[in-house]
Amino acid sequence: MKSLKTILATAVIAAGLSATAATAEIKLGLDSAPYPPFADVDASGARKGFEIELGNAICKAMNETCVWTPIAWDGIIPALNSKKIDAIFASMSITEKRLKVIDFSNKYYNTPAAMVAPKDMAIDGSPESVKGKIVGVQGSTTHADYAKKHLGGTAAEVKSYQGFDEHNADLAAGRVDAVVGDSLAFQAFLDSDAGSKFEIKGILNDEAVFGKGVGVGLRKGDALKEKFNAAIAKIRDDGTYDAIAKKYFSFDIYGK
Secondary structure, three states, rough: OOOOHHHHHHHHHHHHHHHOOOOOOOOOOHHHHEEEEEEOOOOOOOOEEHHHHHHHHHHHHHHEEEEEEEEEEHHHHHHOOOOOOEEEEEEEOHHHHOOOOOOEEEEOOOOEEEEEEOOOOOOOOOOOOOOOOOEEEEEOOOOHHHHHHOOOOOEEEEEEEEHHHHHHHHHHHHHOOEEEEEOOOOHHHOOOOOOOEEEEEEOOOOOOOOOOOOOEEEEEOOOHHHHHHHHHHHHHHHHHHHHHHHHHOOOOOOOO
């Protein structure tokens, strides 16, 4: 039989665990610019999109209160490391370069990068095909890293933009010849009137640059990593993930 001292000690430990089971509030950082179908706002100003629903479901699975916190993309990692936000939930690819400064959860989706250009332009995504062209990318992204590594210098002029929509607008206006970005994120633009004259010219591959999927960005050594991993696994297992994904995609966005 346990002694009274043991029982009281056990109660104290249990109370401590209960008190630390949930954080006060988790600030989920996302790009301040729209990024449909992953993150956007509706006419009333409410947040919508695949990542918004997924992030909310993950927070529910963790039994945590989360607040979406918009941050300019080029400052989102500094915002994380300076504790202005607690996690990056913004289509950030898990790469070796980023792993040097932050940690990541397990992936929660994976889609390939692509090059988009006018339908009547003879471009296939290769360095040779864009020689002498201007290629737009969103700065501080894996797409910008890819363009710098494979397309810049002797091939094309690479022009950097703060937002994804900005380089799409310049493509439509003829100020750049092609743009590089997430293949799925381009769909809304290609379906619009402004994007009707453009198409995906090629799927781009370089695992060293693009990584192995998108994960939640976290500070080095943060215990939240295990909580996010457990929650991602939970919603994958109980069908929540698939139910959300099917609202937006007709294919398996989780990938291999």
